[in-house]
Amino acid sequence: MAKRLRVLELCAGAGGQALGFEQAGFEHAALVELDGHACRTLRFNRPHWDVRHEDLNNFDGSEFAGVDVIAAGLPCPPFSKAGKQLGSADERNLFPAALDLIRRLQPRAIVIENVRGILDAVFADYRTYIANELPGYWTDWHLLNASDYGVSQLRPRVNFVAIRRGLESNFRWPTPSEVPPPTVGELLVDLMKERGWAGAEAWKSIANEIAPTLVGGSKKHGGPDLGPTRARRAWEALGVNGKTLADAAPDRDFQGIPRLTVRMAARIQGFPDDWQFVGGKTAAYRQVGNAFPPPVAKSVAAQVRKCLEARASLRMVG
Numbered sequence: 001m002a003k004r005l006r007v008l009e010l011c012a013g014a015g016g017q018a019l020g021f022e023q024a025g026f027e028h029a030a031l032v033e034l035d036g037h038a039c040r041t042l043r044f045n046r047p048h049w050d051v052r053h054e055d056l057n058n059f060d061g062s063e064f065a066g067v068d069v070i071a072a073g074l075p076c077p078p079f080s081k082a083g084k085q086l087g088s089a090d091e092r093n094l095f096p097a098a099l100d101l102i103r104r105l106q107p108r109a110i111v112i113e114n115v116r117g118i119l120d121a122v123f124a125d126y127r128t129y130i131a132n133e134l135p136g137y138w139t140d141w142h143l144l145n146a147s148d149y150g151v152s153q154l155r156p157r158v159n160f161v162a163i164r165r166g167l168e169s170n171f172r173w174p175t176p177s178e179v180p181p182p183t184v185g186e187l188l189v190d191l192m193k194e195r196g197w198a199g200a201e202a203w204k205s206i207a208n209e210i211a212p213t214l215v216g217g218s219k220k221h222g223g224p225d226l227g228p229t230r231a232r233r234a235w236e237a238l239g240v241n242g243k244t245l246a247d248a249a250p251d252r253d254f255q256g257i258p259r260l261t262v263r264m265a266a267r268i269q270g271f272p273d274d275w276q277f278v279g280g281k282t283a284a285y286r287q288v289g290n291a292f293p294p295p296v297a298k299s300v301a302a303q304v305r306k307c308l309e310a311r312a313s314l315r316m317v318g
Helices: 016-023 036-045 095-105 121-132 184-192 200-206 229-237 262-268 281-289 294-317
Strands: 006-010 027-033 051-053 069-072 109-115 137-145 156-164
Touching: 006 016, 006 095, 016 027, 016 069, 016 294, 027 036, 036 051, 036 281, 069 095, 069 294, 095 121, 109 294, 121 137, 137 294, 156 294, 184 200, 184 262, 262 281
Parallel strands: 006 027, 006 069, 027 051, 069 109
Antiparallel strands: 109 156, 137 156
16 A cells, blocks of 8 residues: 655644645644644544644754655735735744744645735745745745635635655646535525524525635634624625624524524535534634635645655656
8 A cells, every 4th residue: 555645734723724635645744733722623623633732933843854745824914915914024924934844854845825915016025035945846826716626715825835846847736626616505504404594595595605705713803703894794795694603503583694603604614514623612713714725725735646646656667
């Protein structure tokens, strides 16, 4: 049996990217995450995973030298249009710590996920800096829309991929699916019906588009809601009250505009229903809101796997 490729996950969060890599056939060497709730979520769902509750700035990682892939969901606020876009001047920027670890461990491939804002012109020099810090690697940045990969959400995310020189000829970015994602109504109507809500089918006909981007995952944000005024208006057009999240689905006689539960939000992010989030409603929703949708991560991871395995096959033939 062929040995499975191993991935070291940095800033793993609640496991969105990790799930995608698992679904693409990777084995996890370890997962590093600072948030205690997210660490407990990872351990609850995958007790066999080696979860390290550590600050990436202090993570040595030398035991993982030569791991096949390093994947990371580095903090987004330094590059987000929703913030001040301080980039390298933001204390939350973990690119330097990740790059230092990559240089020491020398994986064959690197996958880093971040927000769309990192592609803005203001960060052109910083993107060049990142590439220059990885001599010996081919690098590329690519904008992926979650809705192109089956996720019922307008969620553009940027992936940075680096492949060891000599291996990159086999790498291709994933191709968008020709099948459109389900609407919010189609995706969630069964969850809205869980307690017998009589208005669920009528609601489904209103929620006839994919969702806007899930936001509200910041620790500086007040609580479990679907974001600022503009985001809430977009949700209201879909028949969803975005001011707060609900503890449960509407009951049979509910009147008005329903709220999402954490489970509903997680399904919109592309998490399977059996993936449980540990912590109270606010902590759980922050984990969901900050996640990289697993279907998108799987699409990228599958292409990285094809690239690395194609090279291994050529060596065997030779």
